[in-house]
Structure formats: structure tokens, C-alpha cells
Amino acid sequence: MLLKQCPKYYIREDTSQILSLICSPSCKVFFNHDPIKIIRARGQYMYSEKDEQYLDCINNVAHVGHSHPEVVSAGTKQMELLNTNSRFLHDNLVHYAQRLQATLPEKLSVCYFVNSGSEANDLALRLAWQHTGHKDIITLDNAYHGHVSSLIDISPYKFHQLGQTEQSQHVHVAPSPDIYRGKFREDHPDPATAYADEVRDIIEKAHAKGHKIAAFIAESLQSCGGQVIPPVGYFQKVAHHVRNVGGVFIADEVQVGFGRVGSHFWAFQLQGDDFVPDIVTMGKPIGNGHPMSCVVTTREVAESFMSSGMEYFNTFGGNPVSCAIGMAVLDVIEKEDLQGNALRVGKYLMELLEKLKEKHPLIGDTRGCGLFVGVDLVKDRLKRTPATAEAQDVIYRLKDQKILLSADGPHRNVLKFKPPMCFSREDADLAVGKIDHILTGTHSRSNSVSNSNTNTRTNKKQRT
Template sequence: MSLDGLEKKKTIDLRQKHIGPSCKIFFSHDPIKIVKAKGQYMYDEKGQRYLDCINNVAHVGHCHPDVVKAGAEQMGLLNTNTRFLHDNLVLYAQRLQATLPDKLSVCYFVNSGSEANDLALRLAWQYTGNKDIITLENAYHGHVSSLIDISPYKFHQLSDAEQSQFVHVAPSPDVYRGKYRADHPDAATAYADEVKDIIEKAHIKGHKIAAFIAESLQSCGGQVIPPVGYFQQVAEHVRKAGGVFITDEVQVGFGRVGSRFWAFQLQGDDFVPDIVTMGKPIGNGHPMSCVVTTREVAEAFMSSGMEYFNTFGGNPVSCAIGLAVLDVIEKEDLRGNALRVGQYLTNVLEKQKQKHPLIGDIRGRGLFVGVELVKDRVKLTPATAEAQEVIYKLKEQHVLLSADGPHRNVLKFKPPLCFTTEDADLVVEKLDSILTGICLLAADVLRMRSEVLCCYFLHSRVGGSVRLEGKRFGKYRT
């Protein structure tokens, strides 16, 4: 019997029995069992179709036929490691490098974003001879031990966590909710100066900076778009201190932002990082990733005398799939689609912002869009419960969306790049209906609360008494 043939309850039971309990699942009270997918759609065991607004791994669309064909054909011919010469490796490296600034010319192929970021740290440590890493608030860079240490998104969840003495956390360059906001005359410089201050304080304590690492656009941190000029100034401070600049493109690279191939390029052509990491969309679901760096950093890494070898990194099948993904992005103009549909999505969401006070901010580039929900647009009180209600109600209407950020109140749009304007209309129409329902429910609760208080006041005035019992209405309470 195929796994698809198992009853859903049996699948759940086996998962609970054999899969680690810390491995969470979407919609845990009623999880979805997905058995196939195509394009921007996923299908459950009953054939129900779901619009996928969150899968930034299936970059060119789930099960794209060109990608599947390339992998299958190469798998039927040869799969081995990079100790043997193979054209796929060098041809893919050449194609990938052509999308990057000339200075970034040396590739190391690995299997996941976590492996890529871990290797990036090793490169930085070896090249600089320094140890300390500067990361950002709410950052997430991977699940291996070295990356948990530099991922506040993870280690701040641990009540007894002790931050590594070699890790320094700079403020997230969030101009909506952060320390310096959109009304600041020069938020980029203000946030960069925070990094400069960290460097100076580290030096006083005898520490030396190896690297500053940041996602080009913070994803798990709440779809944060850094102000233009921020990376350039940070890079100047970090390099002056003897460190390197690492940009993490694992979630936002390969044309997702539309106007450029890499999200770090949104900062301007005068910014070039020293190391770039990539993953997730690189193989459209196939496990591959890459670190690209300069010749100088690569030669310093070699000078340690330690060989670098990765059993599966850069194998012929992975590289064939990677080449196919690049072909599809170009052939189907998916960067252009991300730009056009992303702008359309942002525009229709802005209209919803005018209608719904719960929507505090809409931000994004291309098909990387965040909608931050707040209870008060002045105080920016996070509407966390409302955001969770939105994603659960969307799921009931067969649309898959997620909420993230430090307060779990940012709706995240990161769909496959084949997402259409019709898809955007569908999800925004449903979002409008759900937010309207939440608003009406909140108004009813306020009205009932007012009536109860009025009743209590009247009874008190005539010397009577009344027993009040709280009643629950959804997530609200009188």
C-alpha cells in the first residue's frame, strides 16, 4: 500500500509514534494531508485543491515538468560526487555566477540553507582570524548548532538560554515597528550606527569581529525591508573592523523580488557582499544549496590545509535540476511575473488597509509581501490572535498562508513565482471577508460589554445587585 493510501488518522498516528515531537506541523488541531501538487496548488487525499501562498521552496511551481524531467534523466544516467570531473557542476557554477557581481566568483555546493550558512561562518572565521559574529534581532539562519547561536528567532524562545559571548545582536532595521521608523530623517544611518557601536564595545572587551550576517530581507523576523543604504554603511563599519559581510538569500533569492535576481541588489549596485548563501528555491524542492564568495576568501579557506568535501553537494543530479530551475525562471519570465503580480497584490492589499483598521502596514518587494496586523495603529499593539484566526479561516477556505514575526502578527506571502493576479484576487477577497467578520465580532463584544456594564450600573443605583458571568465569543471575552 502506498503512503497516499493510508487513512489520515493512521498517518497522524504513525507520525506521533515515529517522528520527533518537536517537529511541528501546520494546523496541528486539524492538519492537512497533502498527496500531490502542481504549480501554485496543493491537493489533499480527497482531491481538495489549496492555493499555496507560502511555499517559497517550490519556486517555479510545484513539480514543474522541466525540473522533474531534468532530474529524472540525469538520475538515470549518473549520480556521483564532485571528486570526479563532471560538466554539470562547472556549467551550473558558471550560470549561477553570471547572475552575481563579478567579484563573487567561487562556489561551494552543499545540501541545505543551514549547511550553507554554517559553511559561510567557517569561511569568515578562517579568512579574518576573528571569532565574533554580529546578527540581527529576530534573525533566523538555520537549525544546526552554530546557527542557533546566531538566530535570536530561535534562542530567544528558550527561557534559560545563554547568549554566546561571541554573538552580538543588532536592532532589526524595521522602519515600521523598530527603533528608528519611517519618519526618521536617516533610518539607514541610524541603524548602521547601532552596528558601529556594537563593534566599538566589542573591541573594548578585546573581541574582534569576523562577520556581520543578515538576510537581505528578513523573513521569519516579519517580512522586514531594510532601508536603502543600510547594508553599504554596515559593510564599511564591519570591513574596517576586519570582518566580512554575509548576505543570506536562502528565502529571498532567485528573482523573488522581481526587479533584481538577488534581494541584496535592492540596496544598490554599489553594495557587494563578501559571501552569499542560498538554498530553498535553488532546486525547487530538491535538497541543494550554495555558498558563493570571493577568490580571496576561498584561498584563505584553502590555506588552513583542511580539505572541504561534501558527499552530495554539487552532484550531477542536483546540478541538472539547478540548471533547469534557472532555465524556467528565464523562459517563463518569472522575475517579471513576480514584479507585476507582486505589485498588483500590494495594490489590492493597500485598498484593504483603507477599509480595515486591523491592517497596520503592508510591505514587500515582488512576491515577498508582509501584512502586519495591529489592534491600534498608533501604539502598534500586535493583533496576534487575529492573525492566527485569519490563517485558520483561510485554511478552511482552502488557502494556505502563514503568520510570523516576533509577535506572530505578520501575514506572509511567499508563493511560487507562477502566482497570478487571479490568485491574488482570490486570497484578498477571502481576507477581506474574514477581517470584516473579525471586526463585526469585536463590535458585538464591545456592545454587549457596554450593555452589561450599563445593567450593573443601573442595579447599583437602585440598591440592587446583579451577578455577572463572563461569556466567551470566539477569542473574545465579555
């Protein structure tokens, strides 16, 4: 028996075993070879059932810090007073929408509140289809936009795993604008134009087959794709090509919005003041772990959506509790200068990692903005051969050192920093110091194996 039923509760004997039996076997946990049971968290720290403290470098969900007292208090107070269907009038919805709009370019003025990043991106597609009257979507290679069916279709990060499953004829995949691993690299004179021209070519080929483009969708910075930072000017050029054929530009800020990049509140703003998407989606950090999200678009797109004649409502999206929590998150970001902290600590973290790169050949590239940072591990710097096994080894050894980090990208070789925004310089020192120690050990072990192989070959030659 895995579960012993008691009068009021169940006793756990083996949580991981139970999960595999009563939850879908497709659901995976972090460190599935040796998972951790977390029972509480605060700030940038998480605590196991053994009361071990772990530094959290993974959770971009707990944006302003785990269990932030102001966020918890806001949700509790509102829940004690009222939580109800969003189709009743409530001031929280209006106040929060105004606060959110104030962080965005003026053109983006209409909010649709929903419950998750996946729901936000699905609604964004509906808006694009209705507004343009077109069907086809252009997405980026290695992109991930959510888990519902419409989004699996536009998420190569997921549908590439399906093997021989046929890609939707209405979905077109453009190269990821990755200047380290992509088609056009850092030595190209104008990678922004080169990658944008790839999108233009896709549009022309689609039109030649009678297809019409409804939208281009991109994460403002690709996370699952390997912490990819698009070259400046790329979005402007892509938007020009897409809008020329009646399509719209959707910026997915679900992972990178709300000040994470440091220099700006939204990651799409890294492209420059002259770029404004037609639709922006957000989630994860918006509620600091509370299930809420939002789609913000232009008045023109919203009116097109309304003209379909189909009523849109969302039972829980924008409910009083969610909006109270959302406002508390914005308050904390401002009061604690977390955007400024992301800028300062992110810069310091990048400096530490650059020094580490000079020391360890296993590091091929470091890249990032604010507290969104990637470390690309390679077996060979010239060939840029992904060091997948080594990356997995690093994250498991870090876990043993009570630091939680993940590895992702198409080759699972990119170490990803996306911690809570209260992450400090001391935290950066600790994490990078541990990585330095692990990589030093990895290098020593590699040399030991290499020398052992050399000695073996020499001994064989002597015996012959």
C-alpha cells in the same frame, strides 16, 4: 495499533498521531490544530487526500511551481544516466557554477555546493572565521539562519525561545532594521545610518572587551522576523563598519533569492549597485524543493579558506542530478519570465492590500518587494499593538477557504505571502478577497462583543 503491517506496505490510520509517536515531538506541522495531509501539488496549487485544491501562498521552496515538468524531467533524465560522488569530474557542476555566477556581481566568483540552507550558512561562518582569523559574529534581532548548532547560536528567532540559556559571548545582536516596529521608524530622517550606527557601536564595545569581528550576517530581507525590508543604504554602511575592522559581510539569500523580489535577481541588490557582499548563501528555491544549496564568495576569501591546509569536500553537494535540476530551475525562471511575474503580480498584490488597509483598522502596515509581502496586523494602529490571536484566526479561516497562508514575526502577527513564482493576479484577487471577507467578519464580531459588553454595563447600572 496505529500501523498495520502488510506484506509490502503500511496502512495509515492517523498520520498526525503516528508522526507524534515516531518523529520528534519538536517537529511541528502547518496548522497543527487541524493539519492537512497533502498528497500532490502542481504549480501554485496543493491537493489534499480528499482531492481538495488549496492555493499555496506559503511555499517559497517550490519556487517555479510545484512539480514543474521541466524540473522533474531534468532530474529524472540525469538520475537515469548518472548520479555520483561530487569528487568525480562532471560537466554539470562546471556549467551550473558558470550559470549561477553570471547572475551575480563579478567579484563573487567561487562556488561551494552543499545540500541545505543551514549547511550553506554554516560553511559561510567557517569561511569568515578562516579568512579573518577572528571569532565574533554580529547578527540581527529576530534573525533565523538555520537549524545546526552554529546557526542556532546566531539566530535570535530561535535562541530567544530557550529562556535562560546563556547567549554565546562571541555573538552580538544588532537591532533589526525594521522601520515599522523597530527603534528607528519611518519618520526618522535617516534610518539606514541610525541602524548602521548601532552596529558600529556593537563593534566598538566588542573591541573594548578584546573581541574581534569575523562577520556580520543578515538575511537580505528578514522573513521569520516579520517580512522586514531594510532601508536602502543600510547594508553599505554596515559593510563599511565591519570591513574597517577586518570582518566580512554575509548575505543570506536562502529565502529571498532567485528573482523573488521582482526588480532584481538577488534581494541584496535592492540596496543598490554599489553594494556587494563578501559571501552569499542560497538554498530553498535553488532546486525547487530538491535538497541543494550553494555558497558563493570572492577569490580572496576562497584562497584564505584553502590556506588552512584542511581539505574541503561534500559528498552530495553539486552532484550531477542536483546541478541538472538547478539549471532547469534557472531555465524556467528565464523562459517563463518569473522574475517579471513577481514584479508585476507583487505590485498588484501590494495595491490590493493597501486598499484593504484603508478599509480595515486591523491592518497596521503592508510591506514587500515582488512576491515577498507582509501584512502586519494590529489591535491599535497608534500603539502598533500586535494582533497575534487575530492573525492566527485569519490563517485558520483562510485554510477553511482553501487558501494556505502563514503568520510569523516575533509576535506571530504578520501574514506572510511568499508563494511559488507562478502566482497570478487572479490568485491575488482570490486571496485578498478572502482576507477582506474574514476581516469584515472579525470587525463585526468585535463590534458585537463591544456592544454586548456596553449593554451589560448599562443594565448593571440600571439595576443598581
